[in-house]
Amino acid sequence: MSESVPGTVPEVFAPHEAPVSPPQASEEVEFVQLLTPEGERVKHPDYSFDLDDEAIKGFYRDMVLVRRIDTEATALQRQGELGIWASLLGQEAAQIGSGRALNSKDMVFPTYREHGVAFCQGVDPLRLLGLFRGVDQGAWDPRDNNFHLYTIVIGAQTLHATGYAMGQQRDHAIGDAENGEATIAYFGDGASSQGDVNEAFIWASVFNAPVVFFCQNNQWAISEPIDRQTRIPLYQRAAGFGFPGVRVDGNDVLATYAVSQQALKRAREGSGPTLVEAYTYRMGAHTTSDDPTKYRLNEDLEHWKLKDPIARVRAYLTRSAGVDAEWFDQIDADADKIAAELRAGCLSMPDPSLTDFFDHVYVEQTAQLAEQKQQYAAYAASFEGEGH
Structure with a gap:
């Protein structure tokens, strides 16, 4: 064993074994890809994209609108209108591709960054901003759009998703690849180190739950690189739990779809869980409270900009689908309109009364909670007229 620096944990390797380094910017990794960064369609032996160019145009529009929403939310936070914001910049293809693969019965369990999936499910973006503005705790009803509330506790949603999927299984909602039900749980590469995620893998495997674990490997768990999370590709972990895993180019919306x-079809028909590793890159900060320039190289960011998920679809539509500049300009105009509406809606959100929170603890308020609400209201009223 080599000597360690005080305060650190020494690295230990078996004889003749060397540390495994993560892929560098200049290295290529193996994954499922159907659209190259240059916008060229390619074939894969196991996966194919069977929709037409109109569908691809729809994917492009989704990604542009979602990126514009994300940009506007970031600006709102910088201007003091949101407490914090978790950007999805660079991960649009992973979210739109997977989100558009869902059917009307599938259930989504997100982290706090799945703004693109929320968009696909019909969740009003303004609802998302309410949480980050602090006027509510996530005010949308998961049943309205089959999209659960954002989960701040890292990895906890994978256990929630597995339990829900087991419920689908017991409700006999599976057995039909097209019309059955499945659950999808989103998480990041950092969350893959959490105990909750690994416990969810075990439960899903042994009970053959109809759940898809969708890991957006954006290379960074805040400031910790992927080599601090794993020594093998993340998708290969699935084999140890007894179900299949696949790595996809997370910047390729056709492949992620x-x-x-x-x-999802595999889950719906009753064949059990799958781990999907969407290999992508977080082009922005972890959240608006983070400064990525302190821990990663600018040259890596520039390399990944060449793999931009939106630019490659635009290149394909321009060269191979005959889409003209006027169509793209209209999409940009639509995005600006949504951003303006989002800003106006955010600024007009009323401040909540703190007594409102007592109304959302239980479906039916208890006598004890009602008493606490009255006591708090009386306490707050005691400050009226004192400049507080």
Whole structure:
């Protein structure tokens, strides 16, 4: 064993074994890809994209609108209108591709960054901002859009998703690849180290739960690189739990759609869980409270900009689908309109009364909670007229 620096944990390797380094910017990794960064369609032996160019145009529009929403939310936070914001910049293809593969019965369990999936499910973006503005605790009803509330506790949603999927299984909502039900749980590469995620893998595997674990490997768990999370590709972990895993180009919306579609069909028909690793890159900060320039190289960011998920679809539509500049300009105009509406809606959100929170603890308020509400209201009223 080599000597360690005080305060650190020494690295230990078996004889003749060397540390495993993560892929560098200049290295390529193996994954499912159907659209290259240059906008060229390619074939894969196991996956194919069977929709037409109109569908691809729809994917492009989704990604542009979602990126504009994300940009506007970041600006709102910088201007003091949101307490914090978790950007999805660079992960649009992973979210739109997987989100559009869902059917109307599938259930989504997100982290706090799945703004693109929320968009696909019909959740009003303004609802998302309410949480980050601090006027509510996530005010949308999960049943309205089959999209659960954002989960701040890292990895906890994977256990929630597995339990829900087991409920689908017991309600006999599976057995039909097209019309059955499945659950999808989103998490990041950092969350893959959490105990909750690994426990969810075990439960899903042994009970053959109809759940897709969708890991957006954006290379960074805040400031910790992927090599601090794993020594093998994340998707290979699935084999140890007894179900399949696949790695997809997370910047390729066609490939993420095809892979997610197949994994969801597998779950719906009763074949159990799948781990999808969407290999992508977090082009922005972890959240608006983070400064990524302190821990990663600018050259890596520039390398990944060449793999931009939106730019490659635009290149394909321009060269191969005959889409003209006027169509793209209209999409940009639509995005600006949504951003303006989002800003106006955010600024007009009323401040909540703190007594409102007592009304949302239980479906039916208890006598004890009602008493606490009255006591708090009386306490707050005692400050009226004193400049507080």
